[in-house]
Amino acid sequence: MGFIDEMKAKAKADKKTIVLPESEDERTYKAAETVLKEGIANVVIVGSQEEIEKNKGSYDISGAQIVDPATSDKTAGYIAKLVELRQKKGMTEEQAREILLTNYLYYGVMMVKMKDADGMVSGACHSTADTLRPCLQILKTKPGTKLVSAFFVMCVPDCEYGENGVFVFADCGLNQNPAPEELAAIAESSAQSFRMLVGAEPKVAFLSHSSKGSAKHADVDKVVEAVKIAKEANPDLMLDGELQLDAAIVPSVGESKAPGSPVAGHANVLVFPDLDAGNIGYKLVQRLAKAEAYGPMTQGIAAPVNDLSRGCSAEDIVGVVAITAVQAQNQ
Ligand SMILES: CC(C)(COP(=O)(O)OP(=O)(O)OC[C@H]1O[C@@H](n2cnc3c(N)ncnc32)[C@H](O)[C@@H]1OP(=O)(O)O)[C@@H](O)C(=O)NCCC(=O)NCCS
Ligand SMILES: CC(=O)OP(=O)(O)O
Secondary structure: OOHHHHHHHHHHHOOOEEEEOOOOOHHHHHHHHHHHHHOOOEEEEEOOHHHHHHHOOOOOOOOOEEEOOOOOOOHHHHHHHHHHHHHHHOOOHHHHHHHHHHOHHHHHHHHHHOOOOOEEEOOOOOOHHHHHHHHHHHOOEOOOOOOOEEEEEEEOOOOOOOEOOEEEEEOOOOOOOOOHHHHHHHHHHHHHHHHHHHOOOOEEEEEOOOOOOOOOOHHHHHHHHHHHHHHHHOOOOEEEEEEOHHHHHOHHHHHHHOOOOOOOOOOOEEEOOOHHHHHHHHHHHHHHOOOEEEEEEEEOEOOOEEOOOOOOOHHHHHHHHHHHHHHHHOO
16 A cells, blocks of 8 residues: 555544635645545535635535634634733734634634644645744644654655655755754654654655765755754664765665765655755655655644645645644644
8 A cells, every 4th residue: 555545544544623724725625525535534624605605616525514714603712712822922802803714724723723623734825934824823832842844755656765765855844944953853853753654764864965074065064963963862763964865865875975874875754954955855856756745744743734835736635634634643
């Protein structure tokens, strides 16, 4: 069974409730129809009956729960809770009401916060910044974690590298220029995500344009420092760097560029040095190698709220819903 079919099977075995707040986007309805038909999750769509009728086309979403912020009896409680959470940041009741009645992403995150849903998937028609800001502000990091980061599960067809072509790539969506401590935290969370979702032992490569000192630059020093921090904090984790991509995943190149490395040539978790590299890297593999790309998934956050690329298909949304449900099972 392929990775995403495994996620769907796990999701079906213990059904979770996932919010899809982008009721203005047709892909939401196409994905919801599939999720409901296959029994992957219970679906909540946020929007007015009028908006939903206008946008749903011919998709059958009759099994979905529709929540209209303007009429829901939960809205008053969400407003009060949002004020409580953001009072120190100057949030007034009037502002909270305005946000929750007009921004369905905030509303969906409040549903998750108040445990009226187990997770949320959004971002088909909102930028990553607009999708992730509400969950960073409201859900915050999970206990014991300092940093939220964003990863993709990449399933590369006909690929002998990684875990039979399956990789975690991070950070591809959130932290723009992570400091060494942040890179180390991204690696640690990515290893946990890989273990939990893929069910295999993570082998983490810190990527660079240099392998073991072959290039000198401050950007390389940053990665070397991150590896040192990560090794000290996680002595049992298989991790190494700095490594070029070929040294990280191709056994013969790993052996020649980084002999003796526990990871080189066999990495299945790729930690990119910054968001330029991570975001460009995942899109290259997705578009040129025709890989399935699920994400950006968040990690290190208190509850599963996940993003999408605006270039996603309805099938991608279905996949991210299944993975979100599995994350919710493992909270
Ligand atoms: C997500 C993002 C918008 C957050 O930055 P921002 O809007 O400037 O917001 P702030 O820095 O004020 O952060 C908002 C809150 O989130 C928290 N936060 C921000 N980044 C965080 C992180 N990585 N981990 C944990 N918390 C974080 C802040 O502490 C802050 O909390 P507070 O409001 O309670 O004090 C920003 O990191 C970003 O734009 N990232 C790039 C997204 C992107 O374009 N990706 C490319 C396409 S995928
Ligand atoms: C992940 C990502 O790049 O998102 P978008 O394509 O929406 O900017």
